[in-house]
Amino acid sequence: MAPVDLGSLEGPQGWLETDAAGQAGARVRRTVLPGGVRVLTEAVPGMRSATLGAWVGVGSRDEGDHERGATHFLEHLLFKGTRRRSAMDIAAALDEVGGDANAATGKESTSYYARVLDADLPVAVDVVADMVTSATLRGEDVDAERSVILEELAAAEDDDDDVAHERFSTLVHGDTPLGRPIGGTPADIEATTRDAITAHYGEHYVPEGLVVTAAGGLEHDAVCALVERSLTTAGWPSAGATEPLPRRSTTAGVPVPSATLPGGVLTVERDTEQAHVLLGGPALTATDERRWALGVMVAVLGGGMSSRLFQEVREKRGLAYSTYAFDTGYADDGLFGVYAGCTPSRVPQVVELMAQQWALLARDGLGDDELRRGRGQLSGALALGMEDSGARMTRLGRAELVHGRFTGLDEALARIAAVTADDVVAMAQHLLDQPRSLVVVGPFDADPVPVAP
Known part of the structure; x- marks a missing residue:
């Protein structure tokens, strides 16, 4: 389309x-x-x-x-x-x-x-x-x-x-x-x-x-x-020509004060059996053309059972039941992160592994098989979602309010297929260059937890 x-x-x-x-x-x-x-x-x-x-x-x-x-x-x-x-x-x-x-x-x-x-x-x-x-x-x-x-x-x-x-x-x-x-x-x-x-x-x-x-x-x-x-x-206007409101500006708003710049470590003390760990930082806006590469990178790093996080954190070492990567885009900002839920004593090791896998992807790249799996996972999720009328309805809303254009499935699949290994590496490096934040929720009385992002 x-x-x-x-x-x-x-x-x-x-x-x-x-x-x-x-x-x-x-x-x-x-x-x-x-x-x-x-x-x-x-x-x-x-x-x-x-x-x-x-x-x-x-x-x-x-x-x-x-x-x-x-x-x-x-x-x-x-x-x-x-x-x-x-x-x-x-x-x-x-x-x-x-x-x-x-x-x-x-x-x-x-x-x-x-x-x-x-x-x-x-x-x-x-x-x-x-x-x-x-x-x-x-x-x-x-x-x-x-x-x-x-x-x-x-x-x-x-x-x-x-x-x-x-x-x-x-x-x-x-x-x-x-x-x-x-x-x-x-x-x-x-x-x-x-x-x-x-x-x-x-x-x-x-x-x-x-x-x-x-x-x-x-x-x-x-x-x-x-x-x-x-x-x-309802009594709303049914005649006359009224222009729709413009879409949200994609330029940044009020600058963030230096005292509240993102980045750092936050520990939330909770009496829990499991610690929740999130590591990441700013990412792409919702309309950035590099978002297709970001999607593939997220899949490779933490999108499925063959992803790096799942294999290294769960399968090889048994350190967590759930671990994944995610991203969210807004008009003028974005968010990327990796997550793991683990026994509190394993937090330092898990954080080190998550940061390591992210850095290795940026430094050493990925092979053809890994790229193919990442692209396939993203493509499959998109296509399968189209079987639900609710997902299609939501896609229309985002097209109108966010993107200003409707992208059909064929074009979206083509954009995903066009993502190269170099694109994924460049994206991983771009995200590494942003200020990084670490949040740990668990039974810790020290602030911050003795781990570094």
Whole structure:
């Protein structure tokens, strides 16, 4: 499939469309409705399910000091009722057709989605659109969900793996919005007022900021008609030409103060049987063309049972049950790390091995077999994910909000296949040149743990 540039569409007032033939007969289309709402669909012949998502390009990094936690609050509150539906009505409407719905708050976007049988897509559109456009945000619901969110944060704080990853992100990104927890802190949630939440909702949940994506057994024009009808019912603009909001800037924001530059060692003392270790640092942005090489590098270093970390840390030495590598890209920053869960006494040895395997990849490179396995793992995961309508729906949302273009499976596989051993080595070296951070969570009373990153 040829890439579809989502940022260069121009045309007369009204709906603007572009088509792209997809793999196995799938077809991707994009329409901008008169009020500025963007609708992207991927019709997949023969698929009996359909997943619909409503996206807003605002996340936890966009919150002001007085509204920290508001984005996460809204994820909960939109399920509590609208002008047309109670919380029970929302749940019953989807249960009646055997569907399921959920939402996700990220650092740069928030999404609400529902998966149903293809014939029941009108129900999903109506319910999700109603939630996004017409939430009541009642004071009693804010108070009730405040308690629920505090319980959610408490549960996350009891999960030592979650704690390790959260502290790692904070250590790498420093005292910046990207370094803050997505869900807010308990203090943030306690302090967030209904007025702040309502203002956040009114500012960001607007037609020109809304992206609707759907994938599976569907027809694009029918989805557009359903969305437009639901938005009209909600009182959103159905006429006039309004440009969608621009995508998030890819240039860095406020410089990080020197006192909070990333890098260093952080020990989180916990009475646990297992220590959780994370080593890494800054990586690529979500749109960096080198991300394909990064993906292959992650697979080679810690992506599967044949990866270097798995073989060296688990198979040969039995030092950990779980070990892997990972990366995350944002508009103007990124994150890379390697993880292992091990007996506390083995932390120094595990950290040394993780750092060693990373450095060896950068210094000595990799063979043809290893490169082939890394590319194959990344390609297979991408292709297998396309069997799920939810994954396809999410890919459309990221294409619109993050990349500004839709990349089909054929092109993505070609980009992965084009990654060379030299590309992987260069990426490993590039990441080694960044400030490195080490987080260890476990039963240690010394700070830092006597290991070096």
